[in-house]
Amino acid sequence: xxxxxxxxxxxxxxxxxxxxxxxxxxxxxxxxxxxxxxxxxxxxxxxxxxxxxxxxxxxxxxxxxxxxxxxxxxxxxxxxxxxxxxxxxxxxxxxxxxxxxxxxxxxxxxxxxxxxxxxxxxxxxxxxxxxxxxxxxxxxxxxxxxxxxxxxx
Numbered sequence: 224x225x226x227x228x229x230x231x232x233x234x235x236x237x238x239x240x241x242x243x244x245x246x247x248x249x250x251x252x253x254x255x256x257x258x259x260x261x262x263x264x265x266x267x268x269x270x271x272x273x274x275x276x277x278x279x280x281x282x283x284x285x286x287x288x289x290x291x292x293x294x295x296x297x298x299x300x301x302x303x304x305x306x307x308x309x310x311x312x313x314x315x316x317x318x319x320x321x322x323x324x325x326x327x328x329x330x331x332x333x334x335x336x337x338x339x340x341x342x343x344x345x346x347x348x349x350x351x352x353x354x355x356x357x358x359x360x361x362x363x364x365x366x367x368x369x370x371x372x373x374x375x376x
Contacts, residue, residue: 234278238271245271245295251360252302254368263298265290286328289344293324296348303351308364313351320347 232280245267251306252260270291276282296317326333331338368374 231278235275238275241271241274248299252299252306253363254374255302255306256364257372259298259302259333259376263295266295270295281293283358287333288309289324289329290327293321293344296321296324296344298326299351300347306364306368308368309351309354310360313354316347317348320344322348348372 245264248267249260249264252263258268270288273284273286273291274281274288277288281289298321300314300317300319302314303309303317304311306314320343323336323340326340342346
């Protein structure tokens with residue numbers, strides 16, 4: 224049986240990792256569109272903060288943190304789709320994930336669509352991460368985006 228303290232520690236470690244991934248993704252996708260990448264990072268960080276606060280029952284609003292990650296995924300999906308350094312299908316899958324997770328704004332809606340909304344989110348998100356772990360980004364195309372946007376490569 225996992226203790227409450229163990230769950231809190233695990234949640235805080237996961238939050239720290241998600242913050243690192245969010246900042247990394249901001250840096251990777253800012254050559255595509257700096258403002259949208261910043262907005263996506265904002266939603267990712269907001270979701271992380273709400274998740275951490277919810278663990279301690281300190282969240283200022285009764286909103287499931289997954290909903291913030293839904294907006295994050297929608298924006299990231301757009302950025303992936305607009306980039307030329309990742310396959311467009313990954314952008315579509317990330318948008319699919321975002322649509323599934325945005326349903327968490329409404330408890331009745333999320334319960335009605337469960338478990339399909341969670342599965343769509345996991346499938347889209349995991350597809351992008353697996354691609355990045357196995358294949359990575361097309362470095363030459365990323366540098367082209369970065370040079371065109373005036374971002375240091």
